C-alpha cells in the first residue's frame with residue numbers, strides 16, 4: 001500500500017471504476033493524497049470467464065456482452081486483494097464509483113430479497129447465482145439493435161426529436177434499445193425481471209445490499225431520460241417496454257447519498273458501518289469530475305473506447321454526439337463523442353507491427369513525419385459508431401487505396417487516423433479549438449508521450465495529463481468526499497487540492513498538414529459509410 005505520510009486514523013474516501021477491461025479502485029485521504037490503488041483485470045485475473053478485452057464477441061460480430069456474474073466475482077476478488085493488503089476499511093467514511101456506460105443488468109424477480117439478506121459467511125458470487133434473468137449483460141460495444149434504433153426514432157417523431165428529448169439520437173449501444181431488444185426477443189426474461197440496472201447502479205447495489213438508483217449522468221446514456229426535466233420520458237419508456245418505470249426505479253442526481261454500506265460488507269471486510277455511498281455514475285462523467293476541467297478544456301480519454309468530452313452550460317442536441325447530464329452541477333451538461341475502435345485497435349497494431357511492445361511502437365512512431373507522407377489509414381476492427389462502418393481502409397498520398405503499409409507507416413497511420421477522426425467529430429459537436437484550448441488526456445493510452453505528441457499536433461493544442469492512475473476512480477473518491485461534506489462545501493472547493501494537470505506535449509508547426517488531413521478524412525469517411 002502506497003502510504004504517503006498518513007496516520008492510520010485518517011478518514012479515507014474510496015472511488016471504484018467498473019470499466020470495460022477491469023475494476024479499479026483508488027483511496028484518498030483528507031488531504032486528497034492517493035494512499036491506495038488496486039485493480040482486477042478480467043481477462044487475466046478471472047480467465048475462467050474467457051473474456052477478451054472484458055467482453056464476449058458473439059458469432060454475428062455485433063452482439064457483444066459480458067457475463068454479469070463475472071463482475072460480482074471481480075468485485076469480491078478486488079475486496080479480497082484489499083483485505084490481503086491490510087487496507088483499513090474501517091477508516092472509509094464515504095465511497096462512490098463509476099461504470100462503463102450503457103451496459104445493463106437484469107435482476108430476476110426475488111433478487112432484491114437475496115441481495116438484502118446475504119450471509120457474511122458465504123461469498124456474494126455464490127449467493128447471487130440465481131439472481132439474473134439475463135446472464136450476459138449487453139455492453140457499450142454492442143451494435144445488434146439497428147432495428148430497435150429505427151423503431152424508436154420513427155415512433156418518437158424522428159432522430160432530431162429524440163435528440164431534443166434525451167440528448168442523443170438512437171444509438172445501438174444505448175440502454176433503451178437494448179431493453180427493447182430483450183422485450184421483443186426474450187419476453188420471458190423481460191417479464192421475469194424486477195429491476196434493470198446500469199453497470200454503475202448495479203455496482204452501487206453490491207455496496208449497499210439493495211437496488212441502487214440510476215444517476216442522471218449515466219441515465220442520459222439510455223435514450224430514456226429527459227435531459228431537461230431529468231426524469232424518465234414517458235413516451236420513450238412506452239416505446240421500449242411495458243412497466244419500464246417500475247423496473248428502472250426513480251433516477252437521482254449524481255451527488256445523492258444513496259445509503260450506507262451493507263451489513264454484509266461490514267461483517268465480511270470490517271467496513272465502518274457509518275460509511276456512506278454516493279450515487280455511482282458513468283465512467284466518462286466520473287473522469288470529468290476527476291479532471292475538474294477549466295472552461296474551454298477538451299478532454300480526450302484514451303481507454304478501451306476513445307471519448308472526447310467537455311463541460312457545457314447551454315447544449316444544442318443534434319444528430320452527432322451526445323449530451324449527458326453533468327455529474328457535478330444539477331443545471332449543467334457535458335457533451336461527449338465516443339469511438340469504439342480505441343485502445344484495442346492500437347493494441348492490435350502494436351502486437352502485429354511492434355512485437356507487442358509500447359516502447360517499440362513509440363520508436364516506430366518517431367520514424368515517420370507528421371502527416372505520414374500523405375498516407376491515411378482508417379481502422380475499424382469492430383463496427384464504429386460514427387460513421388457506422390467496419391473494416392480497414394488504407395490510402396496513399398494520391399488517394400489510391402492500398403492493401404498494406406510498411407510497419408512504421410501503419411503505426412503512424414492508426415494513431416493519426418484515430419486522432420483526426422476525434423478532432424473532426426469534436427468540431428462537429430461544437431468544440432472550438434483556439435489558441436487558448438488545452439487538451440486534457442486521460443485513460444491507459446495517455447501514458448504514452450509519443451502518442452500524446454501526435455494528439456497535440458492533430459488538435460494543434462497543448463496536451464496536459466494529471467498524474468493519477470485513473471481519473472474516473474479519482475473523480476469518484478472526490479465525489480464521495482463531496483457528498484460526505486454536503487451541503488457545506490461545493491465540489492470545486494473539495495477538488496481544489498488535487499494535483500493540477502501538467503503539460504506533456506506542445507503542438508509542432510503542423511496545423512496546415514492536419515487541417516487538410518481532416519478534410520481528406522471526411523471525404524474518405526463519406527465513401528466508406530456509403531459502402532455499408
Ligand SMILES: Nc1ncnc2c1ncn2[C@@H]1O[C@H](COP(=O)(O)OP(=O)(O)O)[C@@H](O)[C@H]1O
Pocket residue numbers: 019020021022302303304305343344346347358442443444445446447448451
Ligand atoms: N503505454 C501505453 N501506450 C498506449 N496504450 C496503453 C499504454 N499502456 C496501456 N495502454 C492501453 O490502455 C488500455 C486500458 O486503458 P484504460 O483507460 O485502463 O481502459 P478501461 O478504463 O476501458 O478499462 C489498454 O487496452 C492498453 O492498450
Ligand SMILES: O=C(CO)[C@@H](O)[C@H](O)COP(=O)(O)O
Pocket residue numbers: 019020021099100101102140173221282283284303304305306307336338
Ligand atoms: O460508450 C461509451 C461512452 O458513451 C464508453 O466510453 C463506455 O463508457 C466505456 O468506457 P471505457 O471502459 O472505454 O472507459
